Amino acid sequence: MLFVELIVKGLVYGCMYAMMAVGLTLVYGLLRILHIAHAGVFALGAYMVVTVANATGSLAAGFLVALVVSALAGMAIYRLAYQPILGHPPFVPMVVSIGLFIVMQEAFRMIFGAYGIAFDTNPWYVATISPGGITFNYVEIAMVIASVVLLLGFGLFAGLTRAGIAWRATVTDPQMATSFGVDPVRVRYLNFMFGSALAGIAGGLVGLLNNYVEPTMGGLVSYKALAIIVLGGLGSVRGTLIASLILGVVESFGTIYLADVFDRDAIGFLFLIVVLMVRPQGLLGRK
Amino acid sequence: MQKKFIAAAAMAGILFAGSASAQIKIGFHAPQSGPAAADGKSSTIGAEIARDWINEKGGVNGQKIELVIYDDQNKPDQSVPIANKLIGQDKVVAAVSGSYSGPTHAAATVFQNAHIPYISAYGVHPDITKEGNWAFRGVQLGQPQGKGAAKFIADKFGKTAKVAMITMNNDFGQSIADGFKEEAPKLGLTIVKEYTFGLGERQFGPIVASVKADAPDVIYAIGYYFVGGPLVAQVRSGGLKQPIVAAQAFDSMKLMEIAKDAAEGIYIVGGMDRGRTTPADFQPFLAEFKKRAGYDAEAVAANCYSSVMLMADAMKRAGSTDPAKVREALAATKNFPMLTGPLGYFNSVGELYSPLEVTQVKNGQFVGVTVIDDQSILAPPK
Numbered sequence: 001m002l003f004v005e006l007i008v009k010g011l012v013y014g015c016m017y018a019m020m021a022v023g024l025t026l027v028y029g030l031l032r033i034l035h036i037a038h039a040g041v042f043a044l045g046a047y048m049v050v051t052v053a054n055a056t057g058s059l060a061a062g063f064l065v066a067l068v069v070s071a072l073a074g075m076a077i078y079r080l081a082y083q084p085i086l087g088h089p090p091f092v093p094m095v096v097s098i099g100l101f102i103v104m105q106e107a108f109r110m111i112f113g114a115y116g117i118a119f120d121t122n123p124w125y126v127a128t129i130s131p132g133g134i135t136f137n138y139v140e141i142a143m144v145i146a147s148v149v150l151l152l153g154f155g156l157f158a159g160l161t162r163a164g165i166a167w168r169a170t171v172t173d174p175q176m177a178t179s180f181g182v183d184p185v186r187v188r189y190l191n192f193m194f195g196s197a198l199a200g201i202a203g204g205l206v207g208l209l210n211n212y213v214e215p216t217m218g219g220l221v222s223y224k225a226l227a228i229i230v231l232g233g234l235g236s237v238r239g240t241l242i243a244s245l246i247l248g249v250v251e252s253f254g255t256i257y258l259a260d261v262f263d264r265d266a267i268g269f270l271f272l273i274v275v276l277m278v279r280p281q282g283l284l285g286r287k
Numbered sequence: 288m289q290k291k292f293i294a295a296a297a298m299a300g301i302l303f304a305g306s307a308s309a310q311i312k313i314g315f316h317a318p319q320s321g322p323a324a325a326d327g328k329s330s331t332i333g334a335e336i337a338r339d340w341i342n343e344k345g346g347v348n349g350q351k352i353e354l355v356i357y358d359d360q361n362k363p364d365q366s367v368p369i370a371n372k373l374i375g376q377d378k379v380v381a382a383v384s385g386s387y388s389g390p391t392h393a394a395a396t397v398f399q400n401a402h403i404p405y406i407s408a409y410g411v412h413p414d415i416t417k418e419g420n421w422a423f424r425g426v427q428l429g430q431p432q433g434k435g436a437a438k439f440i441a442d443k444f445g446k447t448a449k450v451a452m453i454t455m456n457n458d459f460g461q462s463i464a465d466g467f468k469e470e471a472p473k474l475g476l477t478i479v480k481e482y483t484f485g486l487g488e489r490q491f492g493p494i495v496a497s498v499k500a501d502a503p504d505v506i507y508a509i510g511y512y513f514v515g516g517p518l519v520a521q522v523r524s525g526g527l528k529q530p531i532v533a534a535q536a537f538d539s540m541k542l543m544e545i546a547k548d549a550a551e552g553i554y555i556v557g558g559m560d561r562g563r564t565t566p567a568d569f570q571p572f573l574a575e576f577k578k579r580a581g582y583d584a585e586a587v588a589a590n591c592y593s594s595v596m597l598m599a600d601a602m603k604r605a606g607s608t609d610p611a612k613v614r615e616a617l618a619a620t621k622n623f624p625m626l627t628g629p630l631g632y633f634n635s636v637g638e639l640y641s642p643l644e645v646t647q648v649k650n651g652q653f654v655g656v657t658v659i660d661d662q663s664i665l666a667p668p669k
Contacts, residue, residue: 135526
């Protein structure tokens, strides 16, 4: 029973990682930038949800604002921070990104206070259902539903619509796509818009799950998401999704059976190292 | 040329201003930015209230005290240069750390070498006072806190209680856990399992599932309130009804905000009974802190307030600000009224003896339950 419960809990956390990591892998696939500041957008989304929900009493309004603000923030980050330095070697945007992430964390601290903010009312957080003897609170359920719906929607969009095909074409071969009339800059905006909105929603859900939104909440997920996209094979969305779920489950078991030896956060990286020794290109990456 | 002159004049002005003030300078460092900034803010406000109240009552030996405050970002590589600056440039005669163990331990070495008395207001790493005889601690070590928790559980829930431990894996958590694990078997308690988690952890689903399978009588949780809030909420929403006994750092009104109703009934060993009327400055402090900070005071603020008060008291008793005399007076402290409980004495390595208060969350407030005052358990280790 415990065994099943650990797998299920791990998959729930895997969904959370997936929502965060997909945006990161999309940016890497398109621009070859390790977009660390993505974790700042994640925290921004959480702050939007908590402040709007506490002010208006409506979680829906909170998530709507978070969706819009995170999407805009993502596009602004691309326009203001990355576009001017795209011609430089990859470590330059990475350093910019790390700097930006630190600035965002400190900005949250100054604007929203050093102490975190809890939701005034958070009914989902304590409400639970126990199908098959495994207890979930409603936020966990919402996390799974949100990630499945959003990622499925993204899959359909990328597979079936014109803009989605242009997007995939640009990721595969930017020059060829451009010569077929795809505007790469528009694709990049789309990319940041979607990835950031997803991260913002994930941030809001994690805020609800912890009932606590804090300036540094992006820190832990940022490096886990980095591990996930490397594990999945940099730039591979499918690999990222699989890696997210695997990491969730591995951590879940590790917390119980390996915690005397390793920190839970170290377990993910240990797993990463082991996988990369066997498959240096990641789970689904191309050589 | 002119720029140089202005710079030189400004420099001279600063130096002159520094030497002309007849104030007693006490150094203070706390994390005011970065992840630990919240505690840093509380601790700084606590120290400032002490400074202001001392000065309102005429200061120390006729001189006003001045706190020279720096932001250490909770980093040892910041606290060392800060300590050097406090000693070399600011010429402080004493210092108080309003920071965590890491930066405090690093700075303690510098103050030791410079022979400046130093109080760690709430940093609990055992090594802080091990550098020599110039560092003191304004809070109980983790070890006696853990032993006290074992005693409380044995007294309250029976000597054969089975306990599941959920421990934060940093020096704070480990030192408390060590004390608990040493004392619990002596009292007859069984530790069914110990789970550990990192400072950044907020998702306890797997741990809750496993604790459920262990079916302990009591859950003993060691961590900070911001981890503790999500932890107890997830323990309760996971269907576990066992009593939760928690460590000192759960003591924050934020705990109730985060955990909501799940916080009800939690016991905190080393907590602060907010309804207490002793010492006389306790209730006024709570009110003043709330006024300045906009939120309710927690133990770290009280610790820093009391540490500054203690330092000033030692200067008064020494009748001097000579660091050596202040150190001697500090070491000789007896029955000083700290806000967190009376400081009985300092042992030979600068660790204090103080009874341990146990509080319980009732209707969203920390209410006193009992006080553990047992030399055989709480005597500070040497």
